[in-house]
Amino acid sequence: MSHEEQLKAALQRLETSVQKILSTRGYGKDAKQLKLLHEMIREQLTNANTRSATRTIR
Amino acid sequence: MRILVLQLARFGDIYQTWPCLRALQRHHPGAEIHVLVRARFRAALTGLSFVQVHELPTAEILAPIFENADDTAALARLTAFTEALPCFDRIINLSYSPFSSYLTDTLSGENTQVRGYTRHSDGFFAIPDDTSAYFYAQVGIGRANRYHLTEVFAAVAEVELQDSDFAPAASAPRGDSILIHLGASQVEKSYPAELWIEALRNLRSEFEGQITLIGSQDEVGLATTVTQSLPELNNQVGKTQLDDVMKQLSCARLLIGADSAPVHMAALTGTPVLNLSCSTVNFYETGPLTAGSRILYAPQMSEIPAARVSEEIRAMLCGQGPQGPCYVRETRSQAPRAHAIESDDFAWDLIQALYTGTPYPKAVSGADRLAFQRLFELAELALQHIANWDVSGAGPQVLSTVDQMLSEIPRLCPNVEPVVQWFQTQRLRLGPDVAEATLVATRRLFEELLWITAVYREESPPHESAIKAIGLAEACVPELREYDFFGIEPQFQRLISLLHELARHSTNVAEVSWSSVLTEIEETLARRDFIRLADVFEYELTPALRRFASRNETIGPDVVF
Structure with a gap:
């Protein structure tokens, strides 16, 4: 599996976990960390991690 | 005090943050200033x-996912x-x-003052400060913003910049050398090799000083292509670190290059720049800052002729004015001036009117006036439904449609x-709240939109x-x-629009101004004191309007009660 495929799979798993925790416990400490990891992976996939501050992705 | 600045973008953005960091140190002499960057770009500090530097260890955090698909271990490392x-x-x-908005929220304590993107208590996107809201709405490629990123960063940090936050006051005497940065971070921002060769060949015949090529390891191929035709050039591409480039810039008379880290570094060494720019860049935001710099766009x-590059280099080295169409940075704090270029300033003038209260620019084209008319009508429609709000009725659907049409x-x-x-950014900034408060806040925003667009709705003279x-x-x-207000x-809404229109056309502020009236x-109205409101209209506003209308039909001073 390529790194990109691994990240996509992780993103899907995390999306499920984030939805579950938000619906049961709301946006607390655990949800924040999960969401943070989720976003870290998402920006890797779109290469947004190496874009400039004036990128179109806000 | 302990301050953290998150700068998770690229080399150039980090260099453009330097003045803000220096200003923070100046404004808060005893404070610890921490900066969080990505490991790959740490050298820019x-x-x-x-500053105390922290690196975001992305590779280390994500390693368990690549090794074992182990999200739990990755999460533990992140935590x-x-x-x-x-x-x-x-x-x-x-x-x-x-x-970065999630990271800011995660790192914020109960008493942490936050500026820049973060999250609300329910996880939704939050923009606590007006400057970051401006950034969200107006900054970026293809947009009309003309504030430089260094100024925007400083405004977010609530610091004033001084010249000393950029280049040091005293620097080594400049030799007779110029630096050329051939490449850029993206191919579409790079000047083609054959045009570089032509421009530098033209220059070589007249400039006797040293021409040095700079750049990263990724640009070695491009440099090799150029030096095959011009072997006398001093090729330092791939041979220096960033702080070496900083020293070279301090001694150079001029840097020529596209939108890239060396251009931002040149602002910190006081080196003038001839910047080659194109439509994938907003040079007002990220262009050169040293006075005397020029931009060929x-x-x-x-499409930038090589002859223009060489003639402009020559002119800058000889202290001559621009030789053709270009943009000139005359001072650090003012946006570049267009030279021999017709520029359409409407959108920029509109931005300044929206955010700084300058007069609204005249809409010359029929298409612009029609667009403002449509915005006005959409705002009116939304306000009518908000005034008769029924959550189970058509109101929510209408608002959603209005948003789409906007x-x-x-x-x-x-x-x-x-x-x-x-408008959309201000809507986004409405935080979690009870339905009634959200509706009131939404109404206020549509009212503001109505007042703004009413400026263009009619061309009636003020009287x-x-x-x-x-x-x-x-x-x-x-x-x-x-x-019976309803x-x-x-x-009433129409009256308020007209008063706003009059206020925008008015240039003088008397003892009591239009804005005070409003x-x-x-x-x-907020106190629901309708009797008092009737008194204001009958005994104060209407007589003042009569006095105003009876004057000469040219724009007069503000109404005086």
């Missing part, structure tokens, strides 16, 4: 000895990283990304985009607008005395 950071009194997020880099109008008329972006306002005020008075709400009306 070399030279800033007063360990965030919890190992100290507590901060202020967090200034200059990264402008969704990820074309939609595509290949988004479409700038596609037909780009000049109104700043207004639509402003005619005043006469209309008199009629509307007189029509409102009897109903207000009967406490019966006259459309006329504030009193708003506050009286």
Whole structure:
């Protein structure tokens, strides 16, 4: 599996976990960390991690 | 005090953050200033000895996912990283990304003052400060912003910049050398090799000083192509570190290059730049800052003639003025001036009117006026439904449709985009709250949109607008005395639009100004004091409007009660 495929799979798993925790416990400490990891992976996939501050992705 | 600045973008963005960091140190002499960057770009902080640098260990955090698909281990590493950071009194997020907004929220304590993107308590996107809201709405490629990123960063951090925050006051005497940065971070921002060769060959015949090529390892191939035709050039591409480039810039008379880190470094060494720019860059935001710098622009880099590059280099080295169409940076703090270029300033003038209160620019084209008219009508429609709000009725659907249609109008008329972006950003900034408060806040925003777009709705001279306002005020008075505000709400809204229109056309502020009138009306309405409102209309506003209307029809001073 390529790194990109691994990240996509992780993103899907995390999306499920984030939805579950938000619906049961709301946006607390655990949800924040999960969401943070989720976003870290998402920006890797779109290469947004190496874009400039004036990128179109806000 | 402990301050954290998040700068998770690239080399150039980090260099553009330097002045803000220096200003923070100057404004808060005893404070600890921490900066969080990505490990890959950490070298851009070399030279800033007063900051404590933290690296975001992305590869280390994600390693368990690549090795074992182990999300739990990755999460543990991320949590360990965030919890190992100290507590901060202020967090200034200059990264402008969704990820950085979550990171800012995670790192914020109960008493942390946050500037820049973060999240609300329910996880939704939050923009606590007006400057970051401006950034969200107006900054970026294809937008009309002309504030430089260094100024925007400083405004987010709430510091004033001085020249000393950029280049040091005293520097080594400059030799007779110029630096050329051949490449850029993206191919579309790079000047083609064959045009570089032509430009430098033209220059070589007249310039006797040293021409040095600089760049990273990734640009070695490009440099090899150029030096095959011009072997006498001093090729340092791939041979230096960033702090070496900083020293070279300090001694050079001029840097020539595209939108790239060396251009931003040149602002910190006081080195003038001839910047080659194209449509994938907004040179107002990220262009050179040293006074005397110039920008050659074309939609595509290949459209900048090599002859223009060499003649402009020659002129800058000889202290001559521009030789052709270009943009000139005359001072650090003012936007570049167009030289021999016709520039359409409408959208930029509109942005300044929206955010700094300067007069609204005249809409010359029929298409622009029609677009503003459509925005006005959409705002009116939304306000009518908000006034008769029923959550189970058509109101929510209508608002949703209005939002969609607002988004479409700038596609037909780009000049109104700043207004639509402003409005949508302000909507986004409404935080979690009870339904009634959200509705009131939404109403206020649509009212502001109405007032703004009303400026363009009619071309009536001010005294005619005043006469209309008199009629509307007189029509409102009897109903207000009967406490029947809802019966006259459309006329009231129209009256407020006209008063805003008059306020925008007015240039003088007398003892009591149009804005004071509007504030009193708003506050009286907020108290639901309809009798007082009727008194204001009958005994104060209407006589003042009559005096205003009876004057000469040229724009007069503010109304005086």
